[in-house]
Amino acid sequence: xxxxxxxxxxxxxxxxxDLAIAVVVGGAFGKIVTAFVDGIVMxxxxxxxxxxxxxxxxxxxxxxxxxxxxxxxxxxxxxxxxFLVLIKFLGRFMKKEEAAAAAPTxxxxxxxxxxxPLKATRCKYCTSQL
Numbered sequence: 001x002x003x004x005x006x007x008x009x010x011x012x013x014x015x016x017x018d019l020a021i022a023v024v025v026g027g028a029f030g031k032i033v034t035a036f037v038d039g040i041v042m043x044x045x046x047x048x049x050x051x052x053x054x055x056x057x058x059x060x061x062x063x064x065x066x067x068x069x070x071x072x073x074x075x076x077x078x079x080x081x082x083f084l085v086l087i088k089f090l091g092r093f094m095k096k097e098e099a100a101a102a103a104p105t106x107x108x109x110x111x112x113x114x115x116x117p118l119k120a121t122r123c124k125y126c127t128s129q130l
Contacts, residue, residue: 030078037074045073 010016046054058066106115112126121130 030074033078033081034074037070037077041073041077042070045069 042056054066056066056070058064058069105118107118107120107130108114109116109123109126109128109130111128112123114123114125116123116125116130122128123130
């Protein structure tokens with residue numbers, strides 16, 4: 001198999017395509033959250049701070065603490081939204097699907113211990129009544 005064919009096989013795997021889509025959507029989502037933090041959350045933080053102090057301008061020596069604060073709040077909000085949407089919200093649907101898939105479709109014959117369909121009234125292996 002040539003390098004070109006191997007690369008094509010690798011690229012066309014579902015995992016790689018899913019990952020690429022996730023990166024693009026994640027980047028767009030990050031921009032939305034950054035705009036939310038910069039436009040709504042940080043102005044609220046500024047209202048709590050004493051007058052004439054802007055959080056963006058906080059510095060200690062040469063360290064810009066204000067920009068670190070903004071990035072930290074962005075991260076925490078992104079992590080919270082991912083947790084709520086992916087873990088809590090989608091997790092409920094996944095549990096329901098697993099529960100529905102886990103419902104048994106067979107039962108055990110008490111005479112021969114073979115698996116027979118739930119609706120069966122007679123075992124197809126030993127012909128005993130169920």
